[in-house]
Amino acid sequence: AFCFPIISGIMRDQRLNERPRGSRTVYPLAVILSPTRELACQIHDEAKKFSYQTGVKVVVAYGGTPINLQLKELERGVDILVATPGRLNDLLERARVSMQMIKFLALDEADRMLDMGFEPQIRKIVEQMDMPPRGVRQTMLFSATFPREIQRLAADFLSNYIFLAVGRVGSSTDLITQRIEYVHDTDKRSHLMDLLHAQRDTQDKQSLTLVFVETKRGADSLENWLCMNEFPATSIHGDRTQQEREVALRSFKSGRTPILVATDVAARGLDIPHVAHVVNFDLPNDIDDYVHRIGRTGRAGKSGVATAFFNDNNASLARPLAELMQEANQEVPEWLTRYASRASFGGGKKRSGGRFGGRD
Structure with missing residues (x-):
């Protein structure tokens, strides 16, 4: 631009x-x-x-x-x-x-x-x-x-600036199919394995999948576990050297290792084409970070899927998550609506786009 x-x-x-x-x-x-x-x-x-x-x-x-x-x-x-x-x-x-x-x-x-x-x-x-x-x-x-x-x-x-918005600022696109699944922390790895098995094609080829975790240690641990279970994976996070990060990204983009485990270092800005699936293995604390993460798929007019593992630890995110899904014409699970209602009753924080939050 x-x-x-x-x-x-x-x-x-x-x-x-x-x-x-x-x-x-x-x-x-x-x-x-x-x-x-x-x-x-x-x-x-x-x-x-x-x-x-x-x-x-x-x-x-x-x-x-x-x-x-x-x-x-x-x-x-x-x-x-x-x-x-x-x-x-x-x-x-x-x-x-x-x-x-x-x-x-x-x-x-x-x-x-x-x-x-x-x-x-x-x-x-x-x-x-x-x-x-x-x-x-x-x-x-x-x-x-x-x-x-x-x-x-x-x-x-900026001097006498013009503000341009594509869609609603801070919102998602309907090109991304959002799925929120209730998964206990102890079940996340087996649930992820089921997802990865399900998306393999008839030639046993894995679609490009970006898996977000919250910690560097968690990224290393999940990468090792995936490789041990015969899912080619690599990872990037803040402790990786620049060369290691570039090698990991090249390997992922080429499809040689079609699963990339990442902390938020990869969440914003990077243009990784052809990502079919984004998995929020660990949900972030902030809805804007969630929007950035799932925005790695559904790019350049192509559709994509974003799956999030939700449990009681993410209760504060229920209300903004439900609102975001409604705005993007996504089906909101009934259990998430109940969580959101409880958060609303308890004075949970509402999503706010400020004066830039309208549609242009």
Whole structure:
């Protein structure tokens, strides 16, 4: 959504050849911030495709890997810098990157960046590092949900902005068939095995299945258990090195290991095509996280299935879950409706889209 207009704008910009040359500091014309290394790499790869033979140079910078290689890449020139907030702050403090000539600023998965505690770093980049003010630069902010924190960020960073919503903000799509099943914690593994057996085709081929768990230890444990039971699986979580995560994602996307066990590191932003089934082995505590997770399937006009294992530990999620399913024209189990009613009677928290929650 933002790569094409940024590349087009840079190609028309007279300053493309007017920036300082020969110094250790580089002056990109556009910066794209993303919350995770994986998403930054994905955006970089797409921007490289779109800028092929245009002369526009795209560079990616993220933490978790040695900075020296990224510095060498920057020294070759950069027009569009895709970065995570932490690594960009590091580059700015080293005076290896300057924000003085920024024409375009894109914040992708803004709600995720705030969830991960990046707001102080983002504000420092935008407000304290010589970036041209709003109105001089063009700012684009993308977010699947719009809580008050995101609304404040939009008000502070964007000038006379236009808000566009596809469907209802924070809602799901009817391309995803949602199934909520009551499963005790002790029965989750056997229940998952039944699901995986059921979705194998006549050639015993497994559809791409993304299984979400809450903890890193849980991801490792479930991956090992699946492999022991002859279900090819891999996993990604925050303790994996960048190389390990990239290898796991490639293996999953290719179908070599068609089951990916993940914590929320994979929940937002990553474009993993052809995911047929998302399983919330452990439900998250927040309905927005649930929306992000199931949004890994039902993409690009294709249908998908999302199954969630619910039990008494998830009672606080019953009401927003039932409301979400109703909005997406899904069948809500009677037992979930009863849970939701009890939560409502007890003053349970209702879903709120804020002033951005309407339909456009």
